[in-house]
Amino acid sequence: MALRLRPGNAGSNTAVDHIEVLDEAITQIPANHRHDLLIxxxxxxxxxELIRHITKRNAVPGPRVHYSVGFDLEHRARTAITxxxxxxxxxxxxxxxNPRDLDDAGVIELTGLLRASVGGDELRNWPADMRIICRRERPSSGAQLCALEEADGWRYQLFATNTAGKQLAFLEARxxxxxxxxDNIRCAKDTGVEHLPSKSLKINExxxxxxxxxxxxxxxxLCWLRLLCLDRSLADAEPKTLxxxxxxxxxxxxxxxxxxxxxxxxxWPWALQLETAFLAAFALTAPT
Known part of the structure; x- marks a missing residue:
C-alpha cells in the first residue's frame, strides 16, 4: 500500500502526486508478481500526464501495465454521444x-467518433492506444445531471483504457x-487513519x-472475524458497525x-450475535 498525506490546499488533479504514489505502489510488488498490472x-x-506516464512504462521491455481511468464528460464526449x-x-x-436490459443500462465505445470527428482528432494529445468507453444507465433520484443527461434521461459515465480487444461489457464491469x-477508504478512516494527532504535516505523515x-x-x-465467526447482517458489516x-x-x-x-x-441488543461469535471462535481448531 502507498499513501501520501498532502496539504489541505493540494489540488485533486495533481498529476505529480498521482505518479509518485503509483510508482511507490508498483515498487512494493515483488518482481516475480509484477506482471499484467491493472491501474x-x-x-x-x-x-x-498520468496516462502518458503509464504509457511510457509500457514502452520499455517488461510486464505490461493496463489502466482503466475515469474520463471527463466534457463537450467533445457529449457531442460524440449524440x-x-x-x-x-x-x-x-x-x-x-447476466446481461441487463438495454432499457436500463448500456455501453458503447466512443474512440472512433472522437478520433475522426468533424473538428479533427479530438484525442490527438493522448496516447494512440487509448480507448474511450461510455456507460449509461437510468439516473437515481437526486443525481446531479448535465443538460444532455437531463434531456436524454440517461446518466453517462466515461472511462479510458489501453486494454485492446475484450468485450465492452467486460471492460465496463472491470x-x-x-x-x-x-469503501476501502471509508473503512480505513473508520479504523483510525483520519485521526491526525498534530498540526505538523511531518508528524501527521x-x-x-x-x-x-x-x-x-x-x-x-476483521475479514477473518466476518468469515469465521459472524453470520447474517454482521458478516457484511463495516468496521464502524462492528x-x-x-x-x-x-x-x-x-x-x-x-x-x-x-x-x-x-x-445488549446484539448479545446473541456476540455469544455466537465467541462460540464460533472457541470451536475453531487450535493452530499448530
Missing part, C-alpha cells in the same frame, strides 16, 4: 454475469469494480504510515469453580 483511477486521476445510433448500444453485465476503493499499517492489519483481522455492536461491548470475565466464564450484558 484503476477515478475521475480525479484522469490527467494526460451521434451514437440507439441500435449500437451493447448490454452491460450485472453482478452475476472498471465498475473500482467503486470498492471508496509519520502517523499516517503507522496508522495505515495498523489499519491494514485490522482490516485483515466496533459498536461487537468489539466495544463491555463483557466481564468471571473466574470461579476452576472455570472462566464470559458474562455478556443481557440487555
Amino acid at each position: 484503476t483511477v477515478d475521475g480525479a486521476g484522469a490527467t494526460l 451521434k451514437v445510433p440507439e441500435r449500437v448500444w451493447e448490454h452491460v453485465w450485472d453482478r452475476d454475469g 472498471h465498475r469494480a473500482h467503486a470498492r476503493v471508496e 509519520a502517523w499516517c504510515v503507522a496508522a495505515t499499517i495498523a489499519a491494514t492489519i485490522a482490516a485483515d483481522l 466496533r459498536y455492536r461487537i468489539l466495544h461491548t463491555a463483557v466481564r470475565l468471571v473466574r470461579g469453580q476452576r472455570k472462566r466464564k464470559i458474562k455478556i450484558p443481557e440487555t
